[in-house]
Amino acid sequence: MAQEAKNQDLPPLVTRKAVKTKKELDILLADKGIRYYEEMEVFPVDTAALKKTLDATCKSRLRTWLEICAHCSLCADSCFFYLANDNDPKQIPSYKIKSTLGELVKRKGNVDTQFMINCMDTAWGKCTCCNRCGMYCPHGIDMGVMFGYLRGLCFSQGFVPHEMKIGSCMHWLYNAQMDVTVEDYVETCEWMAEENEEYYPGLEIPVDKVGADIMYVVNAREPKHYPQDLAEAAILFHLAGESWTVPSKGWEGTSLAMFAGDWACCKQQVEGVYAAMERLKVKRYVGTECGHQHRATITEGPYWAGRKSGEPPVPGFHYVEWVLEALETGKLKLDPAKKIKEPVTLQDPCNYVRNHGLTDVTRKIMSYIAEDFREMSPNREHNFCCGGGGGMNGIGRYRKERNIGLKVKRDQILATEAKFVVSACHNCWDAIRDLEEVYKIGIKWSFLKPILLDMVIVPDHLKPKEE
Amino acid sequence: MYEFVSGPLALISFAIFFIGIIARIVLYVKGLDWQLDRVAYSEKLGAGIKGAARSLFHWLLPLNRTTANHPIFMGVTYLFHICLVIAPIFLLAHVVLIEESWNISWVTLPDKVADYMTLAVIAAGIFFLIRRLVDPNVKILTTVSDYIVLAIALAPFITGYIAYHQLELGAGYKSWLIIHILCGEIMLIAIPFTKLSHFVLFFCSRIQLGMDYGIKRGGAKGRGIAW
Structure with missing residues (x-):
């Protein structure tokens, strides 16, 4: 009883809104997901809002996919979860999406809390949105895309894994997936340049150099946990004789908001990077050795930012593309x-x-x-x-x-x-x-x-x- | 009765079928949204068309991994669809009927070939049915409507076979002929309103995903992914 009374005094952890303040973030971080998932068990679904969102965003592509699925099961062995779980039919991509998004659409959003928790557990716990199944469906049904969409619906209703809620909050607060500020980042750059200058004379990590050829963008884990990665990137650019820079604001290319399904946050995040491209008038973007950094900033980002061309302001490259170019042109030997x-x-x-x-x-x-x-x-x-x-x-x-x-x-x-x-x-x-x-x-x-x-x-x- | 089902009812069925499938295509295209779908359909139409063509090419022909991984099922599926579309359109008896009504005609299949194609459709249908009943992967996905749709698709072929061969199965030739025509009409009417809408939506979906890959997912950079 005492515990319950205490819980009642605490601010709610499960909310339909994204968390955007440091205070709320600290409470979320302190919870470690225990009270969070308890609250979720009794958190009501706003069915009216869900129906409204479905009406506005679930259009012909998704509805057609749900409708014409032939229930043939050919997607089964395309999914690594199906294979890893001893061919469990409940892991067939088609089954997973039909029993979640399919039902949600059929019931026009009129679903309950347990249903939404099952949606969350499926969208994040049984699918990584790798999009492999879409390549094996004869009808061209991409269930990874549908799970991405379902994640957005879940997020809007507050049914999102604890860490994903935190991830989106980090982006709202820091424009990065971790609590690394612009000052922290710039300091890390200076530190890494100084550390290695002795071995590579003239080495620098140029911050906000206007007109550089390359704007290099990282994953927040690098400055936070593996600063050596940043130094390695700098040394390789240095040895290749590249004109390059890192932005202060807009330095982070990843987007946990994308994994969380917080589309408004995705937009804010990517616009920060695009603003840096424009501010620094660079020729091209090179992102670090991170897959979803590339997906978020180069592939999907232009659409969140409302760019009709589907392209970022300057051409975007993954680090591997730069490496191959440097090797083929002899910039790196x-x-x-x-x-x-x-x-x-x-x-x-x-x-x-x-x-x-x-x-x-x-x-x-x-x-x-x-x-x-x-x-x-x-x-x-x-x-x-x-x-x-x-x-x-x-x-x-x-x-x-x-x-x-x-x-x-x-x-x-x-x-x-x-x-x-x-x-x-x-x-x-x-x-x-x-x-x-x-x-x-x-x-x-x-x-x-x-x-x-x-x-x-x-x-x-x-x-x-x-x- | 025969005059009614082969006359006004046939006309109505064809009208519903044609208007229905056109409406499905129009609604599909109207419901595409470059920003929600995150595909620059019109801005990069060229890359999109290329991707769409590649997607159709690889899947209308058995040039895809799914066929390589599941050759029997995909083989049966290709055969089923080819026969299902070709046999009724080029069947001599159908073409003669159309010529009598509207004075247009086209090439026809030898009856023997059409007969084998009909049997192939029925056999493939039975294969699908058994698979639905037996394979745990398919079972878990199957709903009542899957059986109904399969029945709607098979009925014209089964009844057509009975009528053509004048088999005495509880009813005379004339009755079976009427039942056959009715089954065909039910199928035509059902196409726009059921899963059978994949008659056209298959193309819409494949073209859309082809455009997605052609425009966004590496169409510009990759060597062309056969999705």
């Missing part, structure tokens, strides 16, 4: 003697391979860095999600489901007999690290930057002067 000798395999991230067509870029890079490159099967646009995409890695509530899902990637890696996995994506990198932690198959994994840095030939004029 690698020492062939340092090529990786042991068998290496490559993870294809859904967000820039299946969803942006960069199918061959990373393979060409592998030819520069690996002597024994082994493809996973299937690969390229047919590759399976790492198992942690779409925000799944970060959600405690679905950790068990995530770990089961990792089995597919584990078996793909084992089949290559390689013990080294290259992953130019943060989410994939995390998932592969976690699968090693859970299944202990004895693998190493790496981003491209450390590998390149290990092999790159430093031009004489950029070497430190001997004392």
Whole structure:
């Protein structure tokens, strides 16, 4: 009783609105999801608002997909969750969307709390929005797109995983997925440049340099947890002789808001990056080794920002595209003697391979860095999600489901007999690290930057002067 | 009775069918929204058309991974659809009827070939039915309407076969002929209003996803993904 009385005095954690203040964020963070999910169990559905949203946004594409699904089950084995869960029919993409969004549309939003919780548990706990199923449906029904849409509906009703609610709040408050301010970021840049200047004379991380060729944008995890990544990027740009800059405001390219389904926040986030492109008058954008950074800022972002062309203000490139260009043009030269000798395999991230067509870029890079490159099967646009995409890695509530899902990637890696996995994506990198932690198959994994840095030939004029 | 079902009722059915499918296409296209769908349909129409063409090419022909992974089911599906569309349109008896009414005609299939195609449709239909009843993956997805739709699609072929071969199955030739025509009309009318609307919406959906990939998901950068 005492606990209940105490809870009644506390501000509600589950709300239909996005959380946009530091005070609310701190309460959410302190809760760790316990009271949050308890509250959700009794949180009412605003059916009128849900119906209104459906009427306004669920248009012919989605309705047609739901209507013409032939219930043929051909999407079943396209889904890694289906495979990892011993071919459980309840994991068939078609079943998952039909029993959630399909019902929601059929009932015109007239659903209850338990129904919405099931929608949440399906949209985030049984789907990573990898869009693989859409490539296998004869009718061209992309269930990943529908789950993305369902996430938006869930968010608008307050039925969103704890960490995703926090993620969107971070973007509202910091324009970044973590609590890294512009000052923190600029300081980290200065710090990393100073740390490495001794070994790479003239090294700098130019902040807000107007008219640079490249505007480099990162994932907040880098300044927050792996600042060395930022230093590696700087060194490689430096050695390649690039004219580049990082923006102060608009430095973050990722969007947990996209995973959360907070579309208003997605718009705000991406507009900050676009404003930096315009302010700094750069020629192009290069985003770090992160898949959803590319998806959010380059692929989907233009639409959130209302850009009819579907293009960002300047051409957008993923880091792997820049690397290949630098290798092919000779801006970066690698020492062939340092090529990786042991068998290496490559993870294809859904967000820039299946969803942006960069199918061959990373393979060409592998030819520069690996002597024994082994493809996973299937690969390229047919590759399976790492198992942690779409925000799944970060959600405690679905950790068990995530770990089961990792089995597919584990078996793909084992089949290559390689013990080294290259992953130019943060989410994939995390998932592969976690699968090693859970299944202990004895693998190493790496981003491209450390590998390149290990092999790159430093031009004489950029070497430190001997004392 | 025969005059009624083959005359005014046939006309009404064809009218509902044609107006219905055109309406479905128009409503589909009108409901597309570049910002909600996040596809720059009109701004990048060229890339979109290319993607749409690629998508149709790979799926109208068996040049896709799903066919490679499920050759039997997809083989049966292709056969079913080809026969289902070709047999009735080019059946001699149908073309003769149309010529008598509207004085237009076109090439016809030899009766023997049409007969085999009819049997293929029925056999494929039975295969789908058994699969629905037996395969746990399909079972979990199946609703009553799936059976009704399958029955609507198969009925004209089963009754047509009976009528053509003048099989004495509880009713005479004339009755079976009338039942056959009615079944055909039910199918025509059902197409715009049921899942059978995939008769046209299949093309809409494939074109849309093709455009999505062609415009946004790597159409400009990739080597062309066969989605």
